[in-house]
Amino acid sequence: MATDVIIHAAILLLTLAIVFAIRYVPKQTVTKHRTDHRATTQTQRHLIRATQLLSRAKSNPQRDQTQTLAKTAIAEIEKAHSLSPKDPNPYILKSLALDLLGHKGPALRSLDLALASHRVKSLSEKERVEALVRRAELKLAVNKKRRVDSAVTDLEEAVKVSESELKTKAFCFLGVCYELKGMKEESRKAFEEAIKVEPDSTVARQGLERFQVPHSCR
Known part of the structure; x- marks a missing residue:
């Protein structure tokens, strides 16, 4: 029971x-x-x-x-x-x-x-890249000498993941950062990569001219 x-x-x-x-x-x-x-x-x-x-x-x-x-x-x-x-x-x-x-x-x-x-x-990838590039810009604006390495890290990540129009900007800014660090060869290569993505990039052409590297531009 x-x-x-x-x-x-x-x-x-x-x-x-x-x-x-x-x-x-x-x-x-x-x-x-x-x-x-x-x-x-x-x-x-x-x-x-x-x-x-x-x-x-x-x-x-x-x-x-x-x-x-x-x-x-x-x-x-x-x-x-x-x-x-x-x-x-x-x-x-x-x-x-x-x-x-x-x-x-x-x-x-x-x-x-x-x-x-x-x-x-x-x-999204575009939003992430845009934020990384923007953060790199702010890092240099806040303290260029102390934060250039950190800015380079952001930009190197940005160019790895970006397939958009932002890639040119990231490469150009990376070239500037390498230039600040005295890394001339790396800087030149970054500007050349920017030219490959956007042949009419004024910033990239000017960057290459500083190294006196001849480059045909459209």
């Missing part, structure tokens, strides 16, 4: 568990999906708004208006970050806004956060 009671109780509990799984768990899944989708949509709206503000800020000749627009963009970016803290894009846009405000150190740190290992996977 006791065994039968235990068996019936077990069957009842199993039945209840199945009913719970069928009725309740899918609702939780749907609710979570809707919440995530809503957060993603709101994040994109804030980022689009921030991008528009930054575009206006870059083209505005009035410095005070540029700063106002950049600060407003940062407010939108912060809202996006609060909704999607794992998204690297708010950090990239914030870096651009901070740079417009003249805060190159914080702009560099924001890019460091965007390129952190747990976020960088979310970036």
Whole structure:
């Protein structure tokens, strides 16, 4: 008798568990999906708004208006970050806004956060390369002598993964960095690689001319 009671109780509990799984768990899944989708949509709206503000800020000749627009963009970016803290894009846009405000150190740190290992996977190849090149530029702007090696590391990574128009810029900037380090042969080769990608690159041609290397250009 006791065994039968235990068996019936077990069957009842199993039945209840199945009913719970069928009725309740899918609702939780749907609710979570809707919440995530809503957060993603709101994040994109804030980022689009921030991008528009930054575009206006870059083209505005009035410095005070540029700063106002950049600060407003940062407010939108912060809202996006609060909704999607794992998204690297708010950090990239914030870096651009901070740079417009003249805060190159914080702009560099924001890019460091965007390129952190747990976020960088979310970036497309083009976005990643653009961020690496931009970070290299900021490193030299903050402290050219101390950060040139680190800038070279970013640029060497950028030219390995890039198959886009950004590759020319990365090679040219890499040539400049090698030149700063006194690595003339490496610098010349970097400018030559840039020419291969974009024969009309003025920066690459000028770089080669500094080494007095004849090169036919279209």
